Amino acid sequence: MINYKTRKYTISKGLDDYFTGIHKAYIFTALFFKEAFKRPFHLREVINQCFEVGLKSLALISLTGFIVGIVFTKQSRPSLEDFGATSWLPSLIGIAIIKALGPLVTALICAGKVGSSIGAELGSMRVTEQIDAMEVSAINPFKYLVVTRVMATTIAIPVLALYCSFVALYGSYINVHAEETVSIISFYQNAFKTINFLDITTAVFKTIVYGFTIGIVGCYKGYNATQGTRGVGKAANQAVVLAMFLIFVEEVMIVQVSNWMRYF
Template sequence: MEPSIKQLFTNTGYITLFTGRFFKEVFKPPFQINEFLRQCYAIGFKSLPLVTITGFIMGLVLTIQSRPTMIKFGAESWLPSMVSLSLIREIAPVITALICAGKIASGIGAELGSMKVTEQIDAMEVSAINPYKYLVVTRILATTLMVPVLVIYADFVGIYGGYVGYNVHGNISMYRYFSDVFEHLEFLDVLPAVVKTFFFGFFIGLIGCYKGFNASNGTASVGIAANSAVVSASLSIFIIDMLAVQLTDLFF
């Protein structure tokens, strides 16, 4: 067997065991509520400025770029609903998740990697503290909860950015714009998009924790863990999105 293929199967086995341990530990007391809330604040609230800027620019640029084509086909009145559906179904979830992969997964990987290198995780085990429960479970739960919240927030900011972009060359009231948006928006447009963001958040937290928790000795491994976490989390987002689109098309 080729070394690269053997390494692939080995890594797959390790991350499967790591994931299985999460589902085993998450239901066992004691529950680290304070650390979980602290991670929700660090992951969710501190990401709001970046998500706000990105969401607004997404809606603004998409509207400005789409408007000439819509005018050419005499469908300018469909621009608010088209932009909102594009944002909610696909663009906002994927772009926001990629931003979280870059910011959150790398941060978790670097933080846990540095703790591994400086033997802080070993010290927690000596102190009768379960480091997996305290460090890994809380972070995975926080990302699983916070990424969908950030995506929903990005949806609204992006739709408002579309309103601003529409008024760059046109003139429409906010009431009429949002009426057009919600008139063509259905529950089945929102549900699949929100559900897949929970998987985005879970894998962002899982991969970031796995890379950091299993970092090698040496300071260079911290950077390697952070970089590897971003690449792997971003790739997982695209794979999950591809599967979600296929399942949505099949069942809805």
């Protein structure tokens, strides 16, 4: 007979932790939506965070986007050459970069750079009692720290993704231009020829979802950090790993839904 008074876990420690973790994350996300639409809005802090997320990632995004454009073009050229279809290169690159690579590369870089930074910063604030200090000063730390950061990533990452796609296309153009004589206007026209409104909308929607995911995961892990400095490292690491995992899951789901919508 099981003694329920001394029984510590409902199923097992691992499974209990897993399900309570999901419940906590759900409560955390619900609290974000509850607080996001209430005053005060801390607009100045949102702008500061947009600067932190956006401007400080710009150099990395530029370089990565440029390289992705060049490498993808170089890799695709031989296959198209076999069929004598190199003139389709701009269209192929356009589809690949605008619909998939631009948003995904930006999201993965930001998950690493921004997600870990948010996780570490909030984690460090938690373990050094700075979050408690805000709370005892009658300041809502969730609203000031979490809502502003999640809003900033949700706003800044779509902008970064659009910029990344533009730079990647430019990188691709440089490579195409080296082989064939083609003007930049003609290249961009061809690149966008097969892209429709649904593709652009899906790409922007995707990046909004990625931005939100990176922000909320980084904040959740950092805000709930425990165990001192070890916990800070753990929070930063988990913020990156979980955000990347969720980004891939979301990518699959959004692509599937957008494909269904295409046939309606």
